Amino acid sequence: QVQLVQSGAEVKKPGASVKLSCKTSGYRFISYYIMWVRQAPGQGLEWMGRVNPSDGGTIYAQQFQGRLTMTSDTSTSTVYMELSGLSPEDTAVFYCASFSSHFWDLWGLGTMVTVSS
């Protein structure tokens, strides 16, 4: 089955880190970039960055530089996103999506991360 399965909801304290997973199945893992998108409650979509599963290459949005790490594991067809230095403003749903500029578009269901003391 072609799908992206994201890890479960997380609750973190300010200053902590969170590592989310996005397990792919049903298609060739290395064929498409995986991007991560953040959506704060009631807000719009924010592009965080992308990882190229074929070589692990990453591009991050400037606002996350220094505290965002995306990795890929070809042995398990899984991508990870780690965000450090969490603040309450990071409370959001995080989506992974398998991206191609043409025809291919596949999203996970999202992972809710709550940052609260």
Next chain:
Amino acid sequence: DIQMTQSPSSLSASVGDRVTITCRASQDITTDLGWYQQKPGKAPQRLIYAASTLQSGVPSRFSGSGSGTEFTLTISSLQPADFASYYCLQHNNYPWTFGQGTTVEFK
């Protein structure tokens, strides 16, 4: 960074109405643009890629047009399932950027 200015931020419409949403890029992005629909509590899904090509399975009442800096998503006859939020995404230049979104509400 390329800024995507999307308008309107919200609109009220009735079933059967023609709806138009616009995204303006701060610089030329050729046709490296997609349109996404998101319903409450759900993940986004792409409707249009390459500015004007309908994603497989998407109803033909959706259409996209434009190139360069001006892009439009049109719903020719709004249906109940279309009340949702819509976003454009440019992938011409890093960082990729979304428009601010348009919420289509029932009038």
